[in-house]
Amino acid sequence: MKSGFLEKLIGRLGRIGPEEVQNYLIRLAEEKGFFETVFNAIQEGIIVTDSNGRITYVNEAACELFGLESEDAIGKRLDERVRGLDWDALSQSEGAISRDMEIFYPQNRFINFYIVPLTIEHRAADDKIDISARQVGHAMILRDITESRRSAEQTIESERLNVLTLLAAGVAHEIGNPLNSLHIHLQLMERKVRELDEKVQADLQESIDVARAEIARLDSIVSQFLRAIRPSKPQLHPENVNTIVDEAVRFFAPEIQDRELVVEQELRSDLPLLQLDRDQMKQAFYNVIKNSFEAMKRRGVLRIRTDRDDTHVLVSFTDTGIGMSAENLSRVFEPYFTTKSSGTGLGLLIVRRIVREHGGELSIASSEGKGLTLTIRLPYIDRRVRMLEAGTPESTTNQ
Numbered sequence: 001m002k003s004g005f006l007e008k009l010i011g012r013l014g015r016i017g018p019e020e021v022q023n024y025l026i027r028l029a030e031e032k033g034f035f036e037t038v039f040n041a042i043q044e045g046i047i048v049t050d051s052n053g054r055i056t057y058v059n060e061a062a063c064e065l066f067g068l069e070s071e072d073a074i075g076k077r078l079d080e081r082v083r084g085l086d087w088d089a090l091s092q093s094e095g096a097i098s099r100d101m102e103i104f105y106p107q108n109r110f111i112n113f114y115i116v117p118l119t120i121e122h123r124a125a126d127d128k129i130d131i132s133a134r135q136v137g138h139a140m141i142l143r144d145i146t147e148s149r150r151s152a153e154q155t156i157e158s159e160r161l162n163v164l165t166l167l168a169a170g171v172a173h174e175i176g177n178p179l180n181s182l183h184i185h186l187q188l189m190e191r192k193v194r195e196l197d198e199k200v201q202a203d204l205q206e207s208i209d210v211a212r213a214e215i216a217r218l219d220s221i222v223s224q225f226l227r228a229i230r231p232s233k234p235q236l237h238p239e240n241v242n243t244i245v246d247e248a249v250r251f252f253a254p255e256i257q258d259r260e261l262v263v264e265q266e267l268r269s270d271l272p273l274l275q276l277d278r279d280q281m282k283q284a285f286y287n288v289i290k291n292s293f294e295a296m297k298r299r300g301v302l303r304i305r306t307d308r309d310d311t312h313v314l315v316s317f318t319d320t321g322i323g324m325s326a327e328n329l330s331r332v333f334e335p336y337f338t339t340k341s342s343g344t345g346l347g348l349l350i351v352r353r354i355v356r357e358h359g360g361e362l363s364i365a366s367s368e369g370k371g372l373t374l375t376i377r378l379p380y381i382d383r384r385v386r387m388l389e390a391g392t393p394e395s396t397t398n399q
Contacts, residue, residue: 040059043144045065046058053087055073062142067106091117096117104326108363110145110146113143114141118138175222190208242269245306248286249289262299264302292372293319302317316374319371320371323369323370359379361376361377362376
C-alpha cells in the first residue's frame with residue numbers, strides 16, 4: 001500500500017491554510033465512503049487488521065460470515081472474534097497465504113481465506129529511491145465455498161454409495177440365506193426341546209432365545225443397510241407434517257414414560273400440506289427421535305418445533321443430550337460412523353437420503369456437552385403470488 005497522497009498532504013500541512021485542509025478532509029471522507037460502499041457491495045468478505053492483529057475494517061459480507069457486529073469488532077483482535085483462527089502463525093508469513101476452513105457459527109460453512117501483508121513504502125525526498133518498507137497490517141479476503149465443497153462431498157458420497165450398492169445384493173444374499181436357515185433350525189430345535197426334562201428345557205430355551213435375538217439383530221442391520229443405500233422411490237401424497245411428527249412421538253410413549261423423558265411439541269397450525277411419503281418420513285422422524293433419546297439421560301428434554309418460511313416447512317429437533325464435538329459433527333453422515341457402542345452408523349444416513357428424496361435438506365448444530373439441534377427443511381409450493389413478466393396491461397389481463 002503506497003502512502004503517496006497522505007505523505008504529500010502531511011508534507012504540505014505547514015504551507016496550506018485551514019480552508020484547504022478542510023477540503024482535503026472532505027475529499028478523504030468522500031473517498032472513504034466510496035470505498036466502503038464498494039467493499040460492502042461485493043460478496044467476498046474483507047477484513048483489514050493492523051500490525052498487532054486488531055481489526056481496523058470489516059465489510060458486511062465478513063460480518064455475515066462470522067456473525068460479527070462491525071462496531072463491536074473494530075479495535076478487537078481478529079483471533080478473539082474468530083475463535084480457532086491461529087492468527088499469530090498465519091501473520092508470520094512474509095507473503096500471501098491461502099487456506100480453507102470450516103466454521104460452525106452462525107452457520108456451518110466452508111470458507112476460503114486469502115491473507116496478504118500490507119506495507120507502506122517510505123521514499124526519499126526526490127521520490128525515486130526507496131528507503132524502507134514497513135508492514136502495517138494484513139488484509140484478509142474471504143470467499144464462501146460451501147456449495148462447491150458440499151457438491152464435491154456429494155459426488156464422493158454418491159461414488160461411495162454406488163460401490164456399496166454393487167455389494168448390496170451379494171450381502172443380502174450371502175447373509176440373508178444363512179439367517180433364514182438358522183431361523184428354521186432354531187424352530188426345529190425348539191420343538192425337540194419341548195420333549196426334554198423341564199430344567200434342561202429351560203436352559204436350552206434361554207440359549208435359543210439369545211440366538212433368535214442375535215439373528216433378529218443381524219437381520220435388522222442388513223435391512224437398514226439396504227434401506228440406506230437403495231431407498232425406495234417415495235410414494236407422494238398430500239400430508240400434514242404435524243400429524244406425522246405426533247405419530248412418531250407416540251411410538252416412543254413407553255420409553256418416554258419409563259425414563260421420565262419430556263417431549264415438548266410446538267407445532268405450527270397453519271402449515272401447508274406437503275407431498276410426502278408418509279411411511280418414509282415417519283421413519284426419518286423416528287430415527288431422529290431415537291438418536292435424541294439415546295443421547296439424553298433420564299428426565300432429558302426433547303423440543304420438537306415446526307415452522308415455515310417463504311419456501312420450506314421446517315421441522316427441528318432440539319435435545320438436552322451430550323452434544324457432539326466439531327470433529328464428529330463433520331462426520332455424522334459418513335456410512336458406519338457412530339459414537340455409540342452399539343450403533344450401526346446408518347441412522348442419519350437413512351434420514352438424509354429420505355429427506356433428499358423429498359427435495360429437502362437437513363442441518364445439524366451442536367457443541368459438546370450442550371445438546372444438539374437437527375433441522376429438516378422440506379419444500380412446498382406457495383401459489384398465493386406469481387410474478388408475471390413485464391408487458392402491456394392487456395397482455396397481463398389476458399393471462
